[in-house]
Amino acid sequence: MAKLLQRLGRSSAAHAPIVVAIWVVLLVGAILLGTFAGGQYSSALTIPGTRSQDLADRLAEELPEAAKGSGTITFTSSDGEPLNDEEIAEISSALEAGGSVDGVSSVLDPFTVQEEMATGVEEATAGYDALVAGQEELDAGLEELEAGQAQLDAAQEELDAGRAQLDEAMAQLPDVPVDQLPADVAAQVEALEAQVAELDAAQAEIDTQQATLDTARAEAAAGQEQLDAGFAELENARALLDIMGDYTVVSDDGTAAIATVTFDGSGMTVPAETTTGLKDAISNNLSDNVEAYYSQSIATDLSNIVGAAEIIGLLVAAIVLYVMLRSLLTAALPLMTALIGVGITTMVTQALAGVIEMHQVSPILGVMLGLAVGIDYTLFVVNRHRTQLRRGYSVDESIGLAVGTSGNAVVFAGMTVIIALVALNVVGIPFLGILGNVAALAVLVAVLLTITLTPAMLHFLGYRVLPKKQRAEAEALDHIVPLETSNGKKQTPAPARHPWLTTVGSIILLGILAIPFFSMRLGLPDGSDEDPGTDAYESHMITSEAFGPGRNGPHIVAADLPDGLDEAASQEIITAVGQELYAHEEIVSVLPGGTSEDGTLAIFQVIGTTGPSDAETEDLVHDIRDMSPITVGDSEVAVEVTGQTAMQIDVSENLGEALPIYLGVVILISFILLVIVFRSILVPLLATVGFLFSVLAAMGAVVAIFQWGWFGEIFGVHNPGPVLSFLPTLIVGILFGLAMDYQLFLTTGMRESWAHGRPAKKAVVDGLYAGRAVVVAAALIMFSVFAGFIFSGMSMIRPIGFGLAIGILLDAFVVRMALVPAAMTILGERAWWIPAWLDKILPSVDVEGSSIQDETTFAEAPQGSASAGSATNSDTVAVANNGSVPADSSNEPAGHGKHARPAEDQ
Numbered sequence: 001m002a003k004l005l006q007r008l009g010r011s012s013a014a015h016a017p018i019v020v021a022i023w024v025v026l027l028v029g030a031i032l033l034g035t036f037a038g039g040q041y042s043s044a045l046t047i048p049g050t051r052s053q054d055l056a057d058r059l060a061e062e063l064p065e066a067a068k069g070s071g072t073i074t075f076t077s078s079d080g081e082p083l084n085d086e087e088i089a090e091i092s093s094a095l096e097a098g099g100s101v102d103g104v105s106s107v108l109d110p111f112t113v114q115e116e117m118a119t120g121v122e123e124a125t126a127g128y129d130a131l132v133a134g135q136e137e138l139d140a141g142l143e144e145l146e147a148g149q150a151q152l153d154a155a156q157e158e159l160d161a162g163r164a165q166l167d168e169a170m171a172q173l174p175d176v177p178v179d180q181l182p183a184d185v186a187a188q189v190e191a192l193e194a195q196v197a198e199l200d201a202a203q204a205e206i207d208t209q210q211a212t213l214d215t216a217r218a219e220a221a222a223g224q225e226q227l228d229a230g231f232a233e234l235e236n237a238r239a240l241l242d243i244m245g246d247y248t249v250v251s252d253d254g255t256a257a258i259a260t261v262t263f264d265g266s267g268m269t270v271p272a273e274t275t276t277g278l279k280d281a282i283s284n285n286l287s288d289n290v291e292a293y294y295s296q297s298i299a300t301d302l303s304n305i306v307g308a309a310e311i312i313g314l315l316v317a318a319i320v321l322y323v324m325l326r327s328l329l330t331a332a333l334p335l336m337t338a339l340i341g342v343g344i345t346t347m348v349t350q351a352l353a354g355v356i357e358m359h360q361v362s363p364i365l366g367v368m369l370g371l372a373v374g375i376d377y378t379l380f381v382v383n384r385h386r387t388q389l390r391r392g393y394s395v396d397e398s399i400g401l402a403v404g405t406s407g408n409a410v411v412f413a414g415m416t417v418i419i420a421l422v423a424l425n426v427v428g429i430p431f432l433g434i435l436g437n438v439a440a441l442a443v444l445v446a447v448l449l450t451i452t453l454t455p456a457m458l459h460f461l462g463y464r465v466l467p468k469k470q471r472a473e474a475e476a477l478d479h480i481v482p483l484e485t486s487n488g489k490k491q492t493p494a495p496a497r498h499p500w501l502t503t504v505g506s507i508i509l510l511g512i513l514a515i516p517f518f519s520m521r522l523g524l525p526d527g528s529d530e531d532p533g534t535d536a537y538e539s540h541m542i543t544s545e546a547f548g549p550g551r552n553g554p555h556i557v558a559a560d561l562p563d564g565l566d567e568a569a570s571q572e573i574i575t576a577v578g579q580e581l582y583a584h585e586e587i588v589s590v591l592p593g594g595t596s597e598d599g600t601l602a603i604f605q606v607i608g609t610t611g612p613s614d615a616e617t618e619d620l621v622h623d624i625r626d627m628s629p630i631t632v633g634d635s636e637v638a639v640e641v642t643g644q645t646a647m648q649i650d651v652s653e654n655l656g657e658a659l660p661i662y663l664g665v666v667i668l669i670s671f672i673l674l675v676i677v678f679r680s681i682l683v684p685l686l687a688t689v690g691f692l693f694s695v696l697a698a699m700g701a702v703v704a705i706f707q708w709g710w711f712g713e714i715f716g717v718h719n720p721g722p723v724l725s726f727l728p729t730l731i732v733g734i735l736f737g738l739a740m741d742y743q744l745f746l747t748t749g750m751r752e753s754w755a756h757g758r759p760a761k762k763a764v765v766d767g768l769y770a771g772r773a774v775v776v777a778a779a780l781i782m783f784s785v786f787a788g789f790i791f792s793g794m795s796m797i798r799p800i801g802f803g804l805a806i807g808i809l810l811d812a813f814v815v816r817m818a819l820v821p822a823a824m825t826i827l828g829e830r831a832w833w834i835p836a837w838l839d840k841i842l843p844s845v846d847v848e849g850s851s852i853q854d855e856t857t858f859a860e861a862p863q864g865s866a867s868a869g870s871a872t873n874s875d876t877v878a879v880a881n882n883g884s885v886p887a888d889s890s891n892e893p894a895g896h897g898k899h900a901r902p903a904e905d906q
Contacts (some may be wrong), residue, residue, distance in 0.1 A: 002408045009403025009455045013396045016456035023453050027343055034347030039354025040271050041362065047429050050650040051625070055558055055642040059603070062596040066556065066603055068105055069263040071298035073098075073282065074256060074539045075110075076291050082254030087290050094285035094292070095259055101281050103274030105264050110249035110257040117248070124237050131230045138223050145216050152209050159206065163199050166192055232568070239575050240592060243582035247589040247607065251546035258543060258551070261298065275299075293539035295552075296527045313788020317375055317781045324777045325382070326467040333382060333457055333465075334781075337449045338374025345370050345442040352438075359431050362438045364789075364797055368804070369734060370442035372785040373417065376778040377410045377450040380745070383774050385458055386465055392477035395462050399455045407451045412845070413744055414447035416673060417737025423665055424733050427658035429651075432726055436733060443737070493768045495821040496761065502822035506814050513697035513810070516704045522652040523722025526552060526612045529795035532718060544611065550588060553612025553645035557581060557604045557624060560638045565599060574602050576632040577639065581606055584627075586620045612645040613721045621646050652725035659728050666736045667692065677744065677845050678751055680832045686823050687743045690815035695735055697814075698807035699728055706799050715790060715802065724799045731800075735807045738782065742816040745778075746771045750824065751832075760829045764821050772817060779812035 012019045046053050060067035075091050077083050083091070092109050099107035170192055174185075250257045263274060275298050282292050293299075314335070321331035345366045352358060384406035388398035421443065424436030463471045495502045527540025543551050559577045561570055574592055581604065582590045589607040596602075606624070610616040621641055629636035667688055674684030702723055704710045709720030750767030754760055786808060789801025824831045 001411070002404045005407050005411065005451060006400045006404025008451055009407060010396060010400035012403075012452045012455035013399040013459035016459040019452055019456035023340060023449070027340055030344040030347035030351075034350035037354055038347075038350035039352075039358075041353050041358055041360040046431065046647055047651050047654050050647070050654060051640060052642040052646040052650045055556075055640045056647070058601075059556070059558065059642070062598075062601050063594065063603060065262075066593060069297070071261050071263075072295040072539065072543070073259045073261060073298070074293045074295075074542050075259065076256050076293075076542060078289050078291055080255060083257065083290075087287075090286055090290055091257065091259075094282045097281040097285050098261065098278050101274065101277040103264050103271055104278060105262040107262075108249075108260045110259050114248065114250045114257075120237075121241065124234060124241065127230070128234050128238075131227055131234060134223070134230075135227050138220060138227065141216070142220050145213055145220065148209070149213050152206055152213065155202075156206050159199060159202050162195075166195055166199065170196075229568075236571055236575050239579060243575075243578045243590040245582070245589040245607075247591060248547070253546075256542055256546040258547065291538075293542060294535040295539045296530070296536040299530075299535035299539070311788070313784045313786070314371065316784035316788075317371075320777055320780045320784065321375070321379065324379075324773075325386070327465065329461060330382060330386070330465045333454065333461070334375040334378035336457070337378045337453055338371050338446065340453070341374045341442065341445040341449050342367050342370040345438070345445050348441065349438050356434065357431075358434055358438070361796055361800075362435055364792075364794070365435055365730075365800070366438045366442040368786060368789055368797075368801065369439045370446055372782040372804075373414070373443050373738075374446040374449065375781050375785070376741070377414065377446055378454050379778055379781070380406045380410055380774060381450055381454050382458065382465065389463065389466055389474045390470060392474070392480045396459060399458050402458075403451050403455055409744055409748070410450050411447055412677075413737070413741040414443050414450075416740045417443045417734070419669060420666055420733045420736040423669065424662065424729065426665060427655075427662050427729065429654060429658060429726075432655070432729060435726070435730065439734065492765055493772075493821070495818050496765050496768070496825045499822040499825040502818050503826065506819035506822070507693070509814060510693040510697040510810065510819075514693070514700040516708060517696050517700040519707075520699065520703045520728070521615065521707060521722040522656050522725040522728075523613045524648040524652065524725055525721070525795040528552075528611065528613070528719040529721060531716065531795075548588060548607070548609065549611035549614070550608040550617075553608075553617060554643060555606040555608070555621065555624070555641050555646055556593070556643040557606050557639055557641050559602045559604070559630070561595070561600050561602055562635045562637075563600060570595070570599055570602075573632045573635060573637060577602070577630050577637055578604060580627065580630050581624070581639075584620070584623060586610070586616060586623070606641070612648065617645060618649050621649050648725070652722070655725045655729060659732070662729055663692075663695075663732050666732055670736060670740065673740070674743070675834075675838075676842055678747060678832075679839060679842060680834050682827055682831050682833065683747060683824065686820050686831075687740075687747070690820050691736060691739045691811070693819070694739065694807060694811035694815045695732055697810050698731060698735065698803055699723075701806045702727065702731075702799055702803045705802060716798065724796060727799050727803055731803045731807055734804060735811060738808060739811045739816070742775050742779065742812050743820070745775055746816055747820070750821075754832055760827075760831055761825050764824050768817070768821055775812060775817065779808055782808045782812075 046056075056067060073095075075083070077087055088111050092111060095107045095109050098104060249259075261278065275294075278298065279294060286292060318331060318335055321334060322328065325331050346363050349358065349363045349366055353362075381402050385398050385402040388401055389395065393401065418440045421436040421440040425433035427433070458465060463475055466474055491497075527536040528544075530537040530540075532538075540552050559574070561573055565573070574595070578590045578592060581587055586608050587606055588609055589605075591605040591607075593603040593605050608617060608620045610620070624639065624641045628639045630639055631637075670688045670691060671684050674687050675681065678684060705712070705715050706717055707720055707723050709717055712718060712720065746767055748767075749770040750763045753766035753770075754763035758766060783805050786801050786805035789797050790805060792798055792801060
């Protein structure tokens with residue numbers, strides 16, 4: 001690999017114009033691709049298979065309206081007084097304009113909604129009064145019917161008695177024809193028959209009146225059924241009004257109003273042009289008398305990935321580069337390559353967002369990591385190249401050697417970072433895997449730029465890469481001279497001078513910083529975490545104060561209804577489920593939200609007493625799930641909860657569970673790689689334990705600042721809350737890779753020195769002197785870049801920037817440059833122990849390009865030159881470690897097994 005990279009470096013220098021042209025084409029192509037084929041980033045953090053996500057997917061199929069993206073707009077008067085009629089008219093007009101924006105599905109005018117709610121209450125009251133009056137009329141009618149029925153019954157009795165008398169009289173008449181009867185008897189018979197006819201007529205009249213009464217009674221029964229149904233419907237409506245609690249969209253004092261905006265499409269991915277158009281439409285229709293504040297889902301703006309704070313971080317990095325390199329052109333080179341890498345990564349990421357769902361943090365993470373490693377990796381090669389020019393190498397030969405040695409270490413270190421980031425896919429959380437892949441892409445581009453574009457630009461710079469005072473001297477050299485070969489006059493570094501004190505002090509410091517980690521609570525930021533004065537913050541705080549904190553994080557609860565229910569039975573179960581939910585002490589409002597077309601799924605909007613990031617809200621989500629199934633009569637109704645807040649809770653819990661698994665994978669990878677590189681057991685073990693210490697300490701510092709609120713005024717933490725849910729996993733992946741960078745650049749020097757005959761304790765000093773200058777500069781640069789994001793305009797980015805910045809600081813200065821060297825000094829020769837059987841089977845990894853170093857150090861030095869007779873093992877060590885500071889050349893025993901150089905070469 002080293003020789004291949006050496007040839008690549010030479011070729012890149014020899015064909016510098018072509019290499020530069022290729023990268024320019026790639027940059028322009030990436031910009032065009034991202035511009036014309038780019039997609040939209042998502043603000044949603046979801047994990048397939050979680051209960052909330054499964055329900056959200058089901059709602060998208062059965063109740064698409066419930067799955068649409070939404071946001072709120074909070075309106076207040078500029079003077080803080082109640083909104084007057086003129087201002088209300090302005091708001092209504094503005095919302096009407098906002099509703100016509102492309103991509104906006106609907107906008108609910110709060111004043112119209114409030115009026116409809118009040119009208120509904122009035123209508124319910126009036127309806128109840130009407131039902132009561134109707135019942136009274138019906139009862140009066142029934143009394144009249146009963147009186148009429150009594151009269152008919154009495155008449156029927158009289159009629160029946162008269163008919164009985166007639167029948168008796170008729171029975172006494174002789175059974176002979178009338179014309180055979182005497183005249184007086186015949187007259188009696190005719191009179192009786194006339195009475196019978198009269199009775200029949202009276203019976204017919206009674207029957208008619210009875211039929212009329214029966215009809216009236218049937219109508220009264222039907223009326224009673226209608227009244228009963230009306231009372232039942234009204235009672236249900238009143239029950240629904242009751243479970244709404246004090247829900248309102250206009251505050252009681254009239255100073256604030258909330259409008260709900262629903263967007264086309266599902267999920268939380270809303271095109272920027274839609275939110276921008278909405279905000280423009282609203283603002284264009286409002287006077288200065290009305291303030292409009294947009295919720296986080298509408299207010300989030302990714303148009304400016306890098307702000308003032310990030311630029312300040314870059315300026316600090318530039319200053320560090322200049323102080324180290326003493327040349328503006330040379331200091332500008334790492335910045336230039338890093339910015340090119342960031343440009344390519346960002347635009348490729350933008351294009352990929354049109355194909356896959358990508359979280360809005362992805363491009364910013366790419367920028368953050370691309371800048372940091374891009375600058376550092378280029379610095380390693382440039383620093384090595386400058387050292388070689390001062391020793392007499394020609395420009396292009398030095399470029400090839402620098403790429404073959406330091407570039408080889410960069411490739412190995414970069415691959416280590418990439419492996420750690422790609423390994424994020426093993427936790428089974430898609431959005432986190434995508435974050436890791438984007439960050440890995442940024443590192444890959446940085447590595448490719450370092451081994452191709454950097455050599456080309458170094459060719460163009462020539463000797464101008466050196467400070468003016470050193471150029472003439474370097475150009476005048478006609479042979480390769482050895483480095484200064486004595487560090488004996490320099491003071492032994494503290495870790496080697498006071499190893500026990502350094503070890504114990506480092507562990508105590510890291511242990512104290514790690515204490516808060518064990519009380520860490522994971523979550524996601526809400527509007528209260530944004531900067532005061534921003535739309536998201538003001539909207540969140542006004543809503544919390546005027547309507548309760550739960551309005552910022554409503555829940556969607558779905559209930560599975562039994563099959564085959566009629567509308568009344570379905571409504572009865574819905575009401576009963578709503579009442580059961582409302583009975584929970586942490587729920588203040590339950591609003592029914594409709595049912596699916598087949599009537600088997602009903603949804604509710606549930607509002608709790610606490611905000612979306614509060615611990616009590618997590619308990620509420622679990623309590624709702626524990627309610628299932630809810631028993632209503634003979635039916636059992638299963639309930640489940642979703643919504644952005646529930647999703648965030650599920651995501652945080654899943655990430656918390658995945659963290660130990662990922663940490664274990666990373667630690668295993670770390671140990672195996674370091675065993676292969678350093679051919680030792682205890683050195684990799686020290687490095688891995690040190691990495692664990694630095695991660696715990698970094699996360700402890702994050703908890704202290706962002707969850708506990710320590711030094712909140714300095715870091716802009718005005719509302720301490722849970723730690724960003726995916727931050728620990730992300731920090732583990734990124735810090736692992738970067739920590740291995742510094743471990744390689746420091747410990748390879750120690751390894752080389754020991755392998756060439758130096759005692760283990762002095763080899764530690766050699767490695768520190770050889771690598772500490774470039775590691776210090778690299779760590780400061782990374783710290784500066786990451787620290788710039790601590791004051792980012794996005795609340796989600798700040799803890800990432802802080803965690804990485806403090807993690808780099810602790811890992812580089814406390815772990816790699818203090819704890820590990822001190823512990824290795826204590827261990828002495830035992831640090832490099834490895835079982836013989838393992839040593840035989842391990843592959844040989846030439847991380848620092850030792851084969852090339854050996855060739856160039858000894859073969860290229862002219863006979864009789866200073867280097868021919870004095871190219872000691874310490875010279876090789878210095879070259880192997882970027883030539884920052886040479887190792888001590890005091891005479892030491894030459895030999896540590898098969899890794900030692902033969903005595904005659906020393």
